Ligand SMILES: NC(=O)C1=CN([C@@H]2O[C@H](COP(=O)(O)OP(=O)(O)OC[C@H]3O[C@@H](n4cnc5c(N)ncnc54)[C@H](OP(=O)(O)O)[C@@H]3O)[C@@H](O)[C@H]2O)C=CC1
């Protein structure tokens with residue numbers, strides 16, 4: 001136990017936080033030493049999540065940077081937007097490693113954050129310190145970092161579907177249309193009018209049209225990769241299922257490339273990366289095929305008639321879109337194999 005890295009999870013009573021706990025229970029080098037709740041310290045995590053009943057550290061701690069400093073080496077924040085803005089700097093000052101699953105440190109511009117999230121931005125010095133943890137794209141920066149801003153769920157699916165093309169300069173970053181669908185767990189555990197059973201069952205609808213907070217996050221990464229400004233059309237939909245995101249992405253190529261060249265580009269970009277699987281020609285991923293896993297599955301189809309490429313990218317929003325990528329980033333930060341504790345297959349059917 002003494003050689004284990006000690007992990008605390010703030011927001012452990014929410015979907016993403018509880019999933020971090022579940023994944024870390026399977027991690028050979030990490031011990032969960034604190035689960036934290038702002039509203040219910042003293043209660044048991046397993047009262048709200050009986051599936052985690054066997055965990056050793058069950059009693060919820062209060063949100064207290066000094067206590068976390070005593071109990072942990074790394075802190076995962078799975079909290080609503082605005083919480084990490086204040087808490088992460090305190091934890092970093094206390095010498096802890098921090099992995100923030102919320103959106104508070106993803107955007108480098110405080111102004112853009114305020115515009116899309118309607119919250120006061122974090123201190124610019126900390127925004128600059130935060131390493132954006134898209135593991136397969138910016139893994140070199142994640143290695144050895146002590147402060148990670150974990151990507152959003154939709155940006156993970158979308159960016160992994162575009163990164164090889166963007167890095168190579170093959171796409172027009174103003175031509176991109178992303179049509180994405182998410183399961184309801186993406187909205188968190190709290191009840192709301194739009195997500196309760198009779199509202200979403202046998203229903204399907206778009207939300208936050210042209211206003212989704214993940215738009216500037218995707219554009220920021222595309223701009224970094226292409227060196228050009230990006231402007232995407234991004235539409236999110238809610239689907240009556242629990243987990244999963246399928247992003248269907250349409251993009252114009254700058255020059256003509258064959259479908260074979262595009263497949264080869266994706267395969268070489270993700271060579272050696274365990275969690276991105278490129279489907280064979282004519283095969284397209286489904287959310288159930290990544291369910292409960294850290295995989296991102298990608299399908300590709302070039303339409304010779306229009307010259308447009310369709311990319312389909314499927315993830316489990318709670319795993320690769322949140323907790324799984326957070327653990328993958330911890331592995332990279334610590335210099336461990338990125339798949340440590342995550343090398344399990346999806347649950348099917
Ligand atoms: N669900 C998903 O698929 C994804 C979520 N995310 C992000 O992860 C974060 C958590 O989301 P999710 O798990 O869905 O949300 P939930 O609503 O399920 O959980 C959030 C938790 O945060 C805790 N919390 C609320 N206020 C505070 C506070 N002031 N200080 C500390 N903790 C607080 C709550 O627990 P308590 O009252 O016990 O403190 C709550 O259980 C969000 O920022 C979300 O955007 C990112 C990617 C995907």
Ligand SMILES: CC(=O)N[C@@H](CCC(=O)OP(=O)(O)O)C(=O)O
Nearest residue numbers: 102103152153182183184186187
């Ligand atoms: C279905 C659903 O409501 N999903 C959430 C995404 C949650 C998430 O990953 O995003 P943040 O961390 O940026 O909040 C949404 O669309 O806002």
